[in-house]
Amino acid sequence: MKVNEVPQDDANLFEGKTRDLQYALNEDGKYTTVKSVGWEPKNIAMIQAWDYENYKISEAKRLVTEGKMSPIFFQMKRCLMDIKLLSAYTGFSRFKIKRHFKPDKFKKLSEENLDKYVYAFGLKKREDLYIITTDED
């Protein structure tokens, strides 16, 4: 790949926060680095992976709005976690987490226990647990 061939296909995947460093040949045939905002095949693959995750997240959202599942379930999916990983972050057993998926059990959670979830999901405050918005909203 030559310097002038380094693609700049922006799909806003870097959100303007950084760029990719690519190695390419300059006019003298020497390797140098070029910053790139993206490349279409890679963007396609990234978006494909996110579409797959986002589908699961929107399904979780539906279950929560229908009152079948607690917000914990949605937040878990939003954070691309499974019960095992969530258990590692919170210290709750898998069995307990499954109980917390039930809306009535979730309501009875103490503030202390809620904070463990707030930490695991990287949220700022307890109220954020109840925000169930997806990227599509």
Place this chain on the structure above:
Amino acid sequence: MKIDFKHNMSAHCENGVISNLLRFHGINLSEAMIFGIGSGIFFSYLPFFKLNGIPVTSFRPMPGTIFRNTSRALGIKMHVEKFRDPEKAMQGLDINLSRGIPTGMVIGVFHLTYFPAPYRFHFNAHNIIAIGRENGSYLISDPVMEKVEKLSYDDLKRVRYAQGIAKPNGKMYFIESVPVDIDLNSAIKKGLRRTVFEMVKLPGPIIGVTGIKYLSNRVRIWPSKYGEKEAARYLGQIVRMQEEIGTGGAGFRFLYAAFLQEASEILENDALNNTSQQMTKTGDKWREFAVMASRICKGRQTTETYARLADFLLDIANDEKQVYLAIEKSLKLNER
């Protein structure tokens, strides 16, 4: 308080951290050089190790390999520490910073607040360097970011104690001492030999050039075995591993070609320079492969088929094999 530390961006985090730390200690080695000495180029297809239900195709060795290889080859003394207690881990870091020691850490990227959201997966082998504290937050030199970033105490603690596969457990490291003289030539040769061994000599079907051939055989049967939709996801995973942040393009092949070029000048070995050009060509082919694969991923009407992709992979495998054999041959020239 900020340590006088030059932040240089790199393609791959592990190389970047080592290169930046070494520069702080007065040793100037490029990212490509570190990558080559550490034998960072690799290929493996792991049918039994799945991420999100997809068998992993990897263009890199296990995290930490480049680290181990380079510090051994160059004779750098590293201090590595893990902590059971997160508070102690943060204390250890603070003590280091107050002594003016830039300190590397292994972290998970999922909760990394300054990272672009689409790149935040549960990946626990990212490397960063803390270079100071300012108004309660830590100054972070992250090799894949363009400028120095900031992290709060809580955010840093969270990523240092990320959970899941290969959790970092607050791992931190710093250079204790560097040797007065570095035998760069022998380090380069060692790295080259190891790469040749891993890519063409290592027995077993899943690693190196044979791994690419194995992947080719699998790709051929994916659509009939898993259905079109699932097979497309499998393909997407290869493209992501190949091109996602940190590879420098074409699954590290261009980065390695850059190393070969630099090495040929240091060893005064023209044959090695030719292998760099060969490696660039295989890199270009990997890029072409990604283009073809992504067309299938997108699900548009296309003439690309899995059989064609499989053939193309075989072609790449054969080309790469020639490159490594040529490297081996050129090394023999150097011994004369």
